[in-house]
Amino acid sequence: MRGDRRLFRGLDLSLSPGTYVQLTGPNGSGKTSLLRILCRLLEPAEGEIRWEGANIRSLGEDYFTAVTYLGHRPGVKDELSALENLTIANAVNGVEVDTENASGALQTMGLAGRERLPARFLSEGQRRRVALARLLVSNTRLWLLDEVLTSLDKRAVGLVRSLIEEHLNRGGIAIVATHQELELSAGVTKRLELTT
Amino acid sequence: MRGDRRLFRGLDLSLSPGTYVQLTGPNGSGKTSLLRILCRLLEPAEGEIRWEGANIRSLGEDYFTAVTYLGHRPGVKDELSALENLTIANAVNGVEVDTENASGALQTMGLAGRERLPARFLSEGQRRRVALARLLVSNTRLWLLDEVLTSLDKRAVGLVRSLIEEHLNRGGIAIVATHQELELSAGVTKRLELTT
């Protein structure tokens, strides 16, 4: 990603591989909106976003092979088991993951023994873990994570931290909107504070 | 409240005025369920809850004059302004609050100037503040607050803390389910940790 500007805040930023951006700011300061602009769910009122030099609008659907976005809502279907959720979500994305890999990822996320339980029997925190397991099996380079620590207990927060660290070590970029601090030991950390 | 037991956890507890109970535990450990049992939204599988010596089931609707419950969802109507939300919620409860008091409460919650804005234009944190303003104008003695710090920034967390402190000083009881710590300088703090 090379440049981004936002009308009512005047934001200009370029990120190199291995960067972690911590997006903070009081409620309603525009964290979610910024992330949604970055994954083209919203159009910026002005300015443009470039990925590897090209405007993301001109990249079309190809851009999405490089991006994973996790929003406020976990995107986990109640009727499907954790395993089905993971494999089908990836298959729809064009990445077919075999059952073994998928259940490996779920085990890493601390869901061992619950892979085949319909997601409606999982607690809120466990559902978020299913969503996070997608980060383990995907090979995208830009992660956009919105309030990813919501309703996670301490163990899970530690897991997310190490996930992001590995991602940065592989040269990925992660932009995370959060109210809680996340101290990373790898990569370059940038703090971006939005104000109302 | 005098006594409460819960089948799958064996919980027995009696609280005196001025007590603050911090309810913690990993996801899915039953915090929400416990609070909902305490305000009769759920039936306990076994055991009973007493309020001033009487079983809350036998108290009927009168029990609700003593209790305020704030759940996961703020209970704020998008179409109404902050002010209307507050006054109508109270009127339905049988407590008629005049506009002045109500806007005073909203100002205390840091919503000055936004009282007449429909709530759908408020950010998530501001909507929660509207819900919290109910604590200011109500005169109930038992507060049951579920994840009340969700999506609040630091200033708002401080506000909630002082609200609860005042409530305890007036002899109220507060039971708060939360993942974040809330250090109080008033009242008796009890920690209740649920395990899965």
Next chain:
Amino acid sequence: MKLYKYASPAMFYPVAGKMIPWFAIPAALLFAVGLYVGFFVAPTDFQQGDAYRIMFIHVPAAWMGMFLYVLMAIYAGIGWAFNARLSSMMASAIAVTGAMFTLLSLVTGAFWGKPTWGTWWAWDARMTSTLILLFLYAGFIALQAAIDDPRRADRAGAVLAIVGVINVPIIYFSVQWWNTLHQGATIRLLGKPSIAAPMLTALLIMLAACWLYSVAIVLVRLRCIILEREQNASRLAEVNA
């Protein structure tokens, strides 16, 4: 209280298992006898020929459909009022059987109507109210299927069944009245011809067979429901342990 002990689903499960043959075997025997008497002993009707023999299935099925709805509502109501899980499960088990009998009476009625009235269906009062009864069963079953939590499903079903049972007589009479308002029915049901003795015997035997069959099948279904719920519960408990 011995009875109370058996009111627990886990305790009732083996008991139900033992009871099933005691109902299933007589049901099979009575079906065989009833069908034999109905189709070979009973005389041919002078008006309708042999078509009337469908009555031996149609009439018991129609009766069972109506009785079972009331029974279901009673069980559901008891289950709700006294928090008796077994009773609620019984209601769920009855619902499917009742719906099946109602459907059977509709289908046999239609097959009967074709040769006698020359049409599969007419908006006759009894037919229409049977159809609505089927809808009521469908609502009950759909509601329970849509709710994941079995306890909540039981109670929601109970409310619906009770509201339905209050409504059934109103519906029945309104439909009755509706049809006779517009026209003197062009075609009447058989009315009450003096039925030959073998006919009556066959009808009563078939009715008894249907009752026994209902008890047996409801018990089978009840066992499935108990098993399914226990399994779900133990699966969850296992995972949460």
Next chain:
Amino acid sequence: MLRWIVWRDLILAWRRRSDILSTVFFFVIVVSLFPLGIGPETQLLRSIAPGVVWVAALLASMLSLGRLFANDYQDGTLEQLLLTPQPLFLVVLGKVLAHWIIAELPLVLIAPLVGVQFDLSKQTLWVLFVSLLLGTPILSLIGSVGAGLTLGLRGGGVLISILILPLYVPALIFGAGAVEATIIGVTPAPNLYLLGAFAVVSLLFAPWAASAALRISLE
């Protein structure tokens, strides 16, 4: 406090006037689909008019019932209503009353206009109006039970309809029957009396059943 609940729902409805209009439009559109599907013979249309208008009213009210508790449920207000110091069935009654004013009354008022499309006589239009005035409270009342039972369930829209449409049958028969009677020149009185009696029965049982349903759904 009942007053405040009704008042609250009326304000909310006023802020979303478009919903009210949508229900009315739905009613008008459904009624107008029939001449399109059936053909333009006046005689035929007149004889089916009572049935069509009444069925359309049933469907319109059923659709709007999906929202009776759903919005309050989603934003957590319904929990708060359950925790008010007053019997739950009063809360339900207040919401049903508001629903009737918001969603059914407009239908009652517009129905005679719609009836004109079917070339009904003045007297028939009048009976149509009265039958709907008596009958629509039944729809709101019985519907509240279905709305309570299906709260928070997926596929609620279709589900609520198969729960309550069969229960609407008597209202439909008496209501449409009254109009039909007028068309063929018989007195509609017995039908209207029966409709009124059914309304009273609903008023006695429905709020109670609906509050039970709400409690169950919110557990």
Next chain:
Amino acid sequence: MLRWIVWRDLILAWRRRSDILSTVFFFVIVVSLFPLGIGPETQLLRSIAPGVVWVAALLASMLSLGRLFANDYQDGTLEQLLLTPQPLFLVVLGKVLAHWIIAELPLVLIAPLVGVQFDLSKQTLWVLFVSLLLGTPILSLIGSVGAGLTLGLRGGGVLISILILPLYVPALIFGAGAVEATIIGVTPAPNLYLLGAFAVVSLLFAPWAASAALRISLE
């Protein structure tokens, strides 16, 4: 990947079989309401049968359309579908196809049975079946646009109906017209051809419009 989207929706529907049954029952119930409102004369009923069955199909499909994107929207899956590396209209097409299989095909199959209740002849039933087979894809396709536009709006249920029912009118006229023609002994062919043409036009435009609608709703 289209395959996977269809597959996913079919699994989901299978897990909630009762939704499918509910739609079918809704259809049957609505059809049965009309005789109750109109009266039991066979002759009259036969002449309104095509209109009634088609209108009921319209309403049933409209109700089930509310769920086309709504569930995915609520749990955040729809956002994820928008971010898959493939054209959005393919995603929409997959979901519409699944919707047709789940919600419309059962109606098409049950319709002849319902037609029997109205004492239609064998040939008429056959034409009814074919007209629905040709016409229901139109309902799913056009409906997807409405479903996309009303996503996340309150009162979506009623709103979607006033948006798309008017667009359904051609399908209704040609479809019911074909059956009507058979009843009065004319060939239904022209109506069926027109219905087919309309289906092709919908197939060309609707997925595109629906994806635009989705993008707007998710902003």
